[in-house]
Amino acid sequence: MVKVRTKDIIEKFGLELIAGEEGINRPITTSDISRPGLEMAGYFDYYPAERIQLIGKTELSFAEKLNNSERQIRLERLCTDITPGIIVTRGLDIPEEMIEAAERESVPVLRSKQKTTRFSSLLTNFLESKLAPTTAVHGVLVDIYGVGVLITGKSGVGKSETALELVKRGHRLVADDCVEIRQEDEDNLVGNSPELIEHLLEIRGLGIINVMTLFGAGAVRSYKKISVVMNLELWDPKKQYDRLGLDEERMKIIDTEVTKLTIPVRPGRNLAVIIEVAAMNFRLKRMGMNAAEQFTNRLSDVIEDGDHDDR
Structure with missing residues (x-):
């Protein structure tokens, strides 16, 4: 075409x-x-x-x-x-x-x-x-504290409901269900919504809602650079999830690699808050403040001090 x-x-x-x-x-x-x-x-x-x-x-x-x-x-x-x-x-x-x-x-x-x-x-x-090279991804794109977060996961896992909660918490919806992504340069992915479903959210049991009409123009934006992918998956008790945050997984979209976080879903977990905090933590890491590394370094220091005391 x-x-x-x-x-x-x-x-x-x-x-x-x-x-x-x-x-x-x-x-x-x-x-x-x-x-x-x-x-x-x-x-x-x-x-x-x-x-x-x-x-x-x-x-x-x-x-x-x-x-x-x-x-x-x-x-x-x-x-x-x-x-x-x-x-x-x-x-x-x-x-x-x-x-x-x-x-x-x-x-x-x-x-x-x-x-x-x-x-x-x-x-x-x-x-x-x-x-620019383009592709389309099934997911939700939200601007959280200036970080473009692409929320992915299987159908029915709760992506749109999480996006609705994030909008209620003051963040901005870019696209729901289908995210059109273009690679503007080697490491710059920009996502937007198809024109037909722009500003719309589909909530099971509620139907389609217009986010801009309900929450105002400040609750939406037309496009956003994608900085991190957060994949929602049903909690698997047999799977070992990262508890420290030292292992950084990467996901390739077109020719660009972005950070990917896997967030397990189960009753009682507030996904909106978890994603919100994950976005803030991602910003801190980009500013050079990595809590997981700081903890690991402190732990190593404690272990070394303990070895010296034993001597």
């Missing part, structure tokens, strides 16, 4: 369509942008034709110094059957040779009033967000 087409950036940035209207449905497959300075100079050996071509004052002023024949040939070679678009910045005048070539090859030629560097940054950020 094509994520971004040339017409999407026209609408996003309010670009002026100068030529090549037939090509506005061309797919954009990479967030990389090309500034074809070398191509203007005649070097096309490594021309990245599949990228958006961004032309500013430098490239156009160089093109003006070329003779008519050279300018026509080089501007024609910029327009290929896979080029998603050519964008001219600063509201500059566009050479007729480029307009004619773009019409023949159906390459959209667009114009922006913004400065080249500024527009390049905005366009790159937009394309990286839209073209």
Whole structure:
């Protein structure tokens, strides 16, 4: 499925369509942008034709110094059957040779009033967000004290009910049931809710509730970086659960590893409070304060002191 087409950036940035209207449905497959300075100079050996071509004052002023024949040939070679678009910045005048070539090859030629560097940054950020690798996870995403907590577990284990209790305690719901996740860079996962179920929670026996309507706009947010995964599972008496917190389990989502905590569920355990405290403890660890390590070190000191006394 094509994520971004040339017409999407026209609408996003309010670009002026100068030529090549037939090509506005061309797919954009990479967030990389090309500034074809070398191509203007005649070097096309490594021309990245599949990228958006961004032309500013430098490239156009160089093109003006070329003779008519050279300018026509080089501007024609910029327009290929896979080029998603050519964008001219600063509201500059566009050479007729480029307009004619773009019409023949159906390459959209667009114009922006913004400065080249500024527009390049905005366009790159937009394309990286839209073209980032994505996946969907069954779970609940909640913002707890600024920590994005993805709550996972089998159906019926109590994820949504826990999220409701967390919202009542002042935290913010991002997504329930289905969390759409995109990898914005190597170690940055951002989760959001599908538009259809945004702000909604499904509580068995109660049905679907609108969190924003019930608790206000401060109880929800549109997206959040995922920092930790907390997996709820029914208590297994045969399983040894981590009691100190020294063993850090990791979970891979797309290409990014995040910390994973396994929280056993059984009657009498207040899951909302446990998850809330786990989120606070995670923040402390990131600040360099690890209670489990401190306890272990103190225990080691006591044992060593005891050995010295025995001597």
